[in-house]
Amino acid sequence: MKRTGKILPEALKALFKKPATVSYPTQRDDVFTNVRGKLVFDSTRCIGCKLCVRDCPAKAIEIEKVADKQFRAILQVDRCVYCGQCVDSCHKDALECTTQFELANLNRKDMKVDISQMRNQE
Numbered sequence: 001m002k003r004t005g006k007i008l009p010e011a012l013k014a015l016f017k018k019p020a021t022v023s024y025p026t027q028r029d030d031v032f033t034n035v036r037g038k039l040v041f042d043s044t045r046c047i048g049c050k051l052c053v054r055d056c057p058a059k060a061i062e063i064e065k066v067a068d069k070q071f072r073a074i075l076q077v078d079r080c081v082y083c084g085q086c087v088d089s090c091h092k093d094a095l096e097c098t099t100q101f102e103l104a105n106l107n108r109k110d111m112k113v114d115i116s117q118m119r120n121q122e
Contacts, residue, residue, distance in 0.1 A: 036084045037101040041073035041115040045094040052086035052095055061086055072116035077103055 022029060039061075048071050050063050060079035066072050073095070087095045105111055 031099045031101070033099070035099045035101060036082045036087075036097040038098045038103055039073075039075055039080070039086070039115050040096045040098055042094045042096070043071055043073075043116045045092045046071040046073070047092055049091070051089045051091070055085050055089040057081065057083065057085060072114060074112060075115045076112050077105070078108065078111040 043066075046063065048063060048065060048069075052061055052073075053059075053063055058079045058081050060076045060081075062074045062076075064072050064074065082097070084097055087097050
């Protein structure tokens, strides 16, 4: 307890300063336009080349053939690091990043999502 004299002025300053952070759930800031959030898949543009699957560093995306020239994308949300590599590697622009970033879930089974159906829900 030799240096309480140095801590006391700093503690008093902190009492009267505006907080540096916001209380998140109740007070929200604007989301930046270039945030890489939830992925959206447009099945009409996909040709099934699976470049997105090969380029994904986390192995979080799967492309499955549903019918002739019809594909669906399955994303494992708990694996995805939202780097956007799959979006960059898709030559047909079938994948897109949105600004929605609140994707937490308590059930791990719900973390495997069919993102080909999410295009219409946006």
